[in-house]
Amino acid sequence: MHENFSLKPYNTFGVEAIAKYFAEVHSTEELIEILKQSDAQRLPILFLGGGSNILLTKNFDGLAILLNLQGISEEIIGENEVLVTAKAGENWHKFVLFCLSKNYGGLENLSLIPGNVGTSPMQNIGAYGIEIKDVFLSCKVLNLETLEVEIFDLEKCRFGYRDSIFKQEGKGKYVILEVTFKLSTKNHFIKTEYGAIQSELEKSGIENPSIQDISQAVINIRQSKLPDPKVRGNAGSFFKNPTIPLVEFEKLKQKFENIQGYPNGKLVKVPAGWLIEQCGWKGKKIGNVASHKLQSLVIINATGNATGKEIYDFSTMIIDSVKEKFGIELEREVNTI
Ligand SMILES: Cc1cc2nc3c(=O)[nH]c(=O)nc-3n(C[C@H](O)[C@H](O)[C@H](O)COP(=O)(O)OP(=O)(O)OC[C@H]3O[C@@H](n4cnc5c(N)ncnc54)[C@H](O)[C@@H]3O)c2cc1C
Incomplete structure (x- = not known):
């Protein structure tokens, strides 16, 4: 087990966060063993796969376990x-x-x-x-x-x-x-x-x-x-495409005639990327963080120096402006830690 371990190479946003403890396991037996040890110490656990769907907003005061079971x-x-x-x-x-x-x-x-x-x-x-x-x-x-x-x-x-x-x-x-x-x-x-x-x-x-x-x-x-995370840190689509009631969609259509939607019964899935773009976010950069110039649904670590907190705050600004313009609340797809 490692102590005070940097998780920067283990998340595709490439943000810095220090785990109090870090271990890599290669089998179920190893995993059970380490879980027993951490349970004795009452440590919170963070499981890591490829790190391509997490946003680390602060240091992790527990045990990060890299699951490296192969076969x-x-x-x-x-x-x-x-x-x-x-x-x-x-x-x-x-x-x-x-x-x-x-x-x-x-x-x-x-x-x-x-x-x-x-x-x-x-x-x-x-x-x-x-x-x-x-x-x-x-x-x-x-x-x-x-x-x-x-x-x-x-x-x-x-x-x-x-x-x-x-x-x-x-x-x-x-x-x-x-x-x-x-x-x-x-x-x-x-x-x-x-x-x-x-x-x-x-x-x-x-x-x-x-x-x-x-x-x-x-x-x-x-x-x-899509941006390659090895070049520009990102976690793919940051938000889910929201689903709204058909009646609500029809009301929006009267105001925004170009609004896109994919109906499914009484619900309509609206592309989050389009909503974000309409709010002027496509390619916009604030500090170290930006919305990708080709795909506004993707938030990138534009300078390589962004913190998880900056990325989180950027995503909150997007959520707020979409809510204000369309009355739709975007939900984050990425797991925030
Ligand atoms: C450029 C890019 C494009 C992407 N495109 C898509 C796409 O088209 N479609 C799509 O669905 N997703 C996409 N994603 C998101 C991502 O690739 C997926 O969600 C992927 O499944 C995450 O896997 P991971 O191993 O990296 O997860 P991690 O980020 O390591 O973990 C994600 C969450 O799962 C937990 N976890 C990890 N492993 C386990 C486990 N074995 N058991 C229990 N919990 C676990 C973690 O604690 C964390 O909460 C994209 C991401 C990027 C960067």
Whole structure:
């Protein structure tokens, strides 16, 4: 266990925060052992994956545990189905590439999302029309109260838009140890209609895309649109897209005729990026923090010297101005610590 340990390299915002204690674990047994020790000392715990969805706003007066459990296993279970299980510390994109190298389909639209496999159920990661819930079978978790291993199936995880039981009533109660996905082996379900995938494929002259082609198209789009955290610290979309009642949306439409929305029954999902842009935030910089010039939903550590508190305050200013102009309260997607 390390003392007074810098977490700067462990969060993609690249902000400084000192953890009182830090440990890296490689197995469930090591994790249980360290949890027993910390329990004796009554230390608060912070679990770390790839650090791509956290904002550290202050030093952490407890034990930060880097979950570095590694390993992937596969089991063919039918004509067109394979179960692939990856341990929590496996890098998400490397795992997607592994599945693609075996021609296992289902994760290709989720290529190049930063972070680790173990964190993917936390907010039901999603992109380009797919969320992990679409291919999720189960995950193995450690119950932090009993230190027993439990299995959570799809229903028990209660996945929603960027949401799961692990962000709600299960928050702080479980650590995810491994995740099992149910993927296809031959008749892949190709999903190209979302975002710019179709036009990206057309650019390359591809008419009948393979899952590998889709992955490459997604990688190309993401690389052209999103800032690389290694160059400019960020955590991807900082806010969730808000969902508002249809009646409220219709009222807003009378005032702001260009407002965009994706109806779903009596609710409408409004792109947070558009709302933020309308409030004049796109590309705006205050001190060390800015809203990204191509994607206003992404807040960046513009100078590399931002503190977590500065980024948090910047996000509060955005929330306030969107609330004032549209009456809509944005919710942070990033986990604030
Ligand atoms: C450039 C960029 C683009 C992004 N694009 C997307 C996108 O398209 N779609 C999307 O959904 N997300 C996106 N994200 C957000 C992020 O990649 C995902 O949320 C990812 O799943 C976070 O994984 P992580 O391992 O980095 O999590 P961390 O930031 O390490 O942890 C996130 C939270 O989970 C907790 N935690 C970590 N590991 C575990 C575990 N094993 N068990 C229990 N709790 C744990 C942490 O304490 C923290 O509260 C993007 C981020 C960046 C930087």
